Amino acid sequence: MAKTIARTLPGFMELLPEDQIKFNNMMDIIRKNYEKAGFLPLDTPIIESSEVLLAKAGGETEKQIYRFEKGDNDLSLRFDLTVPLAKYVAINCNNLAFPFRRYQIGKVYRGERPQKGRYREFYQCDIDIIGDGKLSIKNEAEMPSIIYNIFNELGFNNFTIHINNRKILNGLFEELGLTDTSVDVMRIIDKLDKIGFEKVCTELEKINISKPIIEKIVEFLEIQGETNEKIEKIEKLNINNEKFKTGLEELKEVIKYIRLFKVPEENFMIDLTIARGLDYYTGTVYETTLNDYKQIGSVCSGGRYDNLAEYYTDKKFPGVGISIGLTRLFDKLIELDLIKNKKTSISDILVVPASEEDMEYSINITSKLRENNIKTEVYLEDKKLKAKIKYADRQSIPYIVVIGEDERKENLLTLKTMETGEQEKLKIEDIINKVKG
RNA sequence: GUGGGUGUAGCGUAGUUGGUUAACGCGCCAGUUUGUGGCACUGGAGAUCAUGGGUUCGAAUCCCUUCAUCCACCCCA
Numbered sequence: 455m456a457k458t459i460a461r462t463l464p465g466f467m468e469l470l471p472e473d474q475i476k477f478n479n480m481m482d483i484i485r486k487n488y489e490k491a492g493f494l495p496l497d498t499p500i501i502e503s504s505e506v507l508l509a510k511a512g513g514e515t516e517k518q519i520y521r522f523e524k525g526d527n528d529l530s531l532r533f534d535l536t537v538p539l540a541k542y543v544a545i546n547c548n549n550l551a552f553p554f555r556r557y558q559i560g561k562v563y564r565g566e567r568p569q570k571g572r573y574r575e576f577y578q579c580d581i582d583i584i585g586d587g588k589l590s591i592k593n594e595a596e597m598p599s600i601i602y603n604i605f606n607e608l609g610f611n612n613f614t615i616h617i618n619n620r621k622i623l624n625g626l627f628e629e630l631g632l633t634d635t636s637v638d639v640m641r642i643i644d645k646l647d648k649i650g651f652e653k654v655c656t657e658l659e660k661i662n663i664s665k666p667i668i669e670k671i672v673e674f675l676e677i678q679g680e681t682n683e684k685i686e687k688i689e690k691l692n693i694n695n696e697k698f699k700t701g702l703e704e705l706k707e708v709i710k711y712i713r714l715f716k717v718p719e720e721n722f723m724i725d726l727t728i729a730r731g732l733d734y735y736t737g738t739v740y741e742t743t744l745n746d747y748k749q750i751g752s753v754c755s756g757g758r759y760d761n762l763a764e765y766y767t768d769k770k771f772p773g774v775g776i777s778i779g780l781t782r783l784f785d786k787l788i789e790l791d792l793i794k795n796k797k798t799s800i801s802d803i804l805v806v807p808a809s810e811e812d813m814e815y816s817i818n819i820t821s822k823l824r825e826n827n828i829k830t831e832v833y834l835e836d837k838k839l840k841a842k843i844k845y846a847d848r849q850s851i852p853y854i855v856v857i858g859e860d861e862r863k864e865n866l867l868t869l870k871t872m873e874t875g876e877q878e879k880l881k882i883e884d885i886i887n888k889v890k891g
Numbered sequence: 892g893u894g895g896g897u898g899u900a901g902c903g904u905a906g907u908u909g910g911u912u913a914a915c916g917c918g919c920c921a922g923u924u925u926g927u928g929g930c931a932c933u934g935g936a937g938a939u940c941a942u943g944g945g946u947u948c949g950a951a952u953c954c955c956u957u958c959a960u961c962c963a964c965c966c967c968a
Contacts, residue, residue: 464961514967517892517966518966534968562968564966564967564968566966566967568960568961569961570961570962570963571968572966572967572968578968641966752968754968778968780968782967782968783968806926806927808926809926838925838926839925839926840925840927840928842927843926843927844927844928844929846928847928847929854928856926858926868926870928872928875929
């Protein structure tokens with residue numbers, strides 16, 4: 455029979471068990487930290503009606519969304535977790551306690567040309583806090599503290615959470631008379647870390663921004679110093695624009711509470727150059743970089759938005775959220791060989807019957823070990839002993855228990871530590887203690 | 892959507908002034924070792940050189956087609 459060529463679509467991540475274990479470990483850390491801060495789990499369907507997903511029409515999402523028909527239904531795969539959240543809140547707002555703190559970890563889909571670090575299916579790990587009508591700005595300070603805890607636990611210490619407030623930039627643009635082009639200007643500024651000041655200026659010239667104004671923008675973006683210094687310098691500019699002033703006040707308050715949430719000074723900074731491409735952010739915005747690996751780009755981004763569910767309801771739901779693009783993050787970390795090889799096996803012990811006669815006894819031992827919460831596998835195939843041991847080696851299982859005629863007669867088990875090759879005959883209780891310890 | 896690169900065993904590559912049986916490393920399987928994995932040694936399996944066509948006495952190598960894939964831009968996580 456002619457066989458079909460087995461292949462995985464480009465842009466889809468598929469891992470070997472060893473890497474999948476590492477991936478799951480990262481996801482567990484993220485989930486644990488989200489729950490530690492009191493966020494509630496949420497899962498929504500991967501498929502939604504196109505009407506709902508595309509309520510906010512236009513632009514890139516429409517181009518990149520996977521859309522299809524099944525019968526008369528016009529369906530789409532979700533391209534982020536925020537839009538489904540908006541729908542969910544609009545439907546369930548009467549049954550939710552506000553502020554609603556939810557986390558969601560799930561796959562999202564984007565039909566783009568795949569390339570380095572860009573996937574068509576990838577995991578997003580989101581948290582959002584949604585207010586009913588109002589939401590305190592203090593929530594915007596809590597987000598960085600959660601980011602801090604996660605990246606700390608993931609084993610990075612040299613990372614920076616960049617913080618800015620969109621109102622500051624928008625206010626500045628207003629003051630400079632750039633109302634029509636502010637979105638474009640924002641997008642160009644967002645590329646600063648990638649293409650540098652010179653090219654940003656060229657790009658700005660291209661969209662007909664005059665040189666004196668470009669100079670003013672650059673001058674503003676180049677403000678340097680420690681957090682408090684920066685705030686002072688911004689204040690000294692005496693820009694008399696309401697939006698700008700509000701933004702600055704908000705930024706000051708967020709900084710104050712970030713400190714209260716115990717984010718160390720070296721792990722956050724005011725960064726006037728981050729703008730974020732997405733248009734729905736209205737206030738505070740965040741990006742997080744690993745400073746030793748800046749080429750990765752932002753590993754966790756988010757911000758404040760004023761009206762989450764505006765396309766589904768008249769009620770106002772302001773919110774703040776962040777998202778970790780886990781698939782891309784993992785991909786980069788693997789590429790840079792940055793994931794510490796803690797443990798790549800699932801089982802702690804492989805029970806190895808020396809021959810078929812030892813099978814019954816071995817299965818009993820396996821059950822006992824499992825009853826004691828030890829992750830245990832038993833090798834059931836009729837193969838040579840060396841093949842059985844090789845299996846444990848391949849799976850990086852740290853211990854094997856060999857059971858043969860001698861062991862059964864003596865009522866002792868041979869425990870072999872794979873890494874050192876040492877082996878000793880022990881009672882099952884001793885093995886349980888040793889492996890657990 | 893725009894522009895560029897690349898397709899040779901499972902993976903990574905060598906082989907291009909066209910010349911017999913396509914080479915190497917890793918991996919895989921077996922044996923040396925019938926109660927012991929990694930290391931070493933020995934042997935083995937595995938490739939219609941992406942596809943279709945053309946040029947030629949002769950094509951992995953030159954030309955064209957198609958397909959696949961990668962990178963960059965756009966945009967984003």
